Amino acid sequence: MAGLIVVGVDGTDTSMRAAAYAVGLARRQDARLVGVYVRPFASSMVSIADTYGSAVASEVEAQNEVESQFRDTVVRERPRLGVDFELVVRHGDPFAELCRVACERAADAVIVGRSEQPLHRFAGSVAQRLTRCGRWPVTVVP
Incomplete structure (x- = not known):
């Protein structure tokens, strides 16, 4: 019986290493693999000086670019x-x-992948929260 592995990807180096690890594990275990890219909502804190919303527009553009790269990579690879x-x-x-x-x-x-942001040592990263959740075995790739 083939299983299912979920891997979080966001474009960072650690998430790409996590994806590579997940591909190898899925191949060895003959499991299906679901990559999850979560687009955060546009920043709610917009500068008063930014009357046309260019900061939010550039953030959305960056998210679109990352998503497009992931889709292209999945189709190609x-x-x-x-x-x-x-x-x-x-x-x-x-x-x-x-x-x-x-x-x-x-x-x-x-x-x-392991978080690279120093603030997550105090506030808790996605990896720490998933591990504490305890619903699935969680592998955190450095």
């Missing part, structure tokens, strides 16, 4: 990877959306 891979794009909080996708798809494992 799927035959070479040797795994059944699907990319799911969601909007919102990365922790909540990863949990939602893992529950909806009955995931057997969740893989994420």
Whole structure:
């Protein structure tokens, strides 16, 4: 019986290493792989001086570019990877959306990259929150 692995991707180096690890694991275990890219909502704190919303527009453009790159990579690399891979794009909080996708798809494992932001040592990263959640085995890739 093939399982399902969920991997969080966001374009950072650690998430790309997590995706590579997940592909290898899925290949070895003959599992399906679901990559989850969570688009955060545009910043709610917009500068008063930014009357035309150019900061939000550039943030959305950057998110569109990352999503487009992921989709292109999935289409281009799927035959070479040797795994059944699907990319799911969601909007919102990365922790909540990863949990939602893992529950909806009955995931057997969740893989994420380690956070590179120093603030997460105090506030808690997505990886820490997933680990504390305890619903699935979580692998955090450095």
